[in-house]
Amino acid sequence: MAELVFFSGTMDCGKSTLALQTDHNHRVQGRRGLLFTRFDRAGAAVISSRIGLARAALEVGDGTDLWVEVSSRHAADPLDYVVCDEAQFYDPDQVEQLARVVDDLDVDVFAFGITADFRTRLFPGSARFIELADRVQVPQVEALCWCGRRATHNARTVDGQMVVAGEQVVVGDVSAQEGTLDVGPVGTVEYEVLCRRHHTRRQTKAHREIGLRERQLS
Ligand SMILES: Nc1ncnc2c1ncn2[C@@H]1O[C@H](COP(=O)(O)OP(=O)(O)O)[C@@H](O)[C@H]1O
Numbered sequence: 001m002a003e004l005v006f007f008s009g010t011m012d013c014g015k016s017t018l019a020l021q022t023d024h025n026h027r028v029q030g031r032r033g034l035l036f037t038r039f040d041r042a043g044a045a046v047i048s049s050r051i052g053l054a055r056a057a058l059e060v061g062d063g064t065d066l067w068v069e070v071s072s073r074h075a076a077d078p079l080d081y082v083v084c085d086e087a088q089f090y091d092p093d094q095v096e097q098l099a100r101v102v103d104d105l106d107v108d109v110f111a112f113g114i115t116a117d118f119r120t121r122l123f124p125g126s127a128r129f130i131e132l133a134d135r136v137q138v139p140q141v142e143a144l145c146w147c148g149r150r151a152t153h154n155a156r157t158v159d160g161q162m163v164v165a166g167e168q169v170v171v172g173d174v175s176a177q178e179g180t181l182d183v184g185p186v187g188t189v190e191y192e193v194l195c196r197r198h199h200t201r202r203q204t205k206a207h208r209e210i211g212l213r214e215r216q217l218s
């Protein structure tokens with residue numbers, strides 16, 4: 001019996017790596033699959049992980065009907081599974097189309113995405129996955145807050161300052177990585193994963209560094 005599984009967590013917890021590993025494990029056993037993504041940091045039509053793996057995928061657009069995309073291919077050449085990365089960016093209608101893929105075609109759907117945005121609000125796509133999935137799984141690798149606790153929330157910084165208002169979607173990377181996105185007049189947008197306590201207090205790792213400097217000076 002096919003399943004709709006949503007692997008959900010913070011940024012940088014290994015979701016894209018797991019998406020590519022999942023595809024690999026199914027493919028080497030002779031199962032036939034399709035890969036989808038939307039707004040991957042590495043560009044269009046690719047699933048990339050920070051561990052260095054990347055694989056071509058179909059880019060989901062605003063108007064993409066995932067039921068039509070999958071069912072038409074399935075009719076020509078039967079599919080066993082679908083992998084969907086950056087699934088938080090999918091429209092709720094597209095999530096419903098994926099649920100129909102599972103139920104009407106008996107094709108597994110493995111979706112990977114962040115649960116909530118930088119304001120701790122659910123992405124509409126993630127909310128629909130949580131509502132419809134057979135299982136919601138938290139990836140095993142834990143991203144960590146600068147304090148050492150498990151990171152549970154995503155923070156956005158603009159020019160180094162944590163912000164709690166702005167556009168929900170701004171593609172970018174965690175601050176320790178290269179490839180951050182300069183969004184021109186708004187400033188340089190980066191992300192950082194934090195525990196709830198430090199997200200609530202708006203204390204990013206810059207806070208720890210200031211504290212360390214102050215202690216050195218005193
Ligand atoms: N140089 C590295 N060596 C080993 N592991 C790394 C390295 N860089 C990143 N990683 C691992 O990759 C994870 C991020 O994987 P990725 O699939 O890109 O995450 P996500 O899709 O959840 O944002 C990090 O949590 C870390 O475990």
Ligand SMILES: Cc1cn([C@H]2C[C@H](O)[C@@H](COP(=O)(O)O)O2)c(=O)[nH]c1=O
Pocket residue numbers: 010011012015016039040041113114116117118119154155156168169170171172173191
């Ligand atoms: C928190 C948050 C993130 N994003 C963007 C930033 C990245 O491009 C992706 C997440 O990618 P990852 O592979 O899980 O690291 O989402 C966003 O647009 N808005 C946000 O609030």
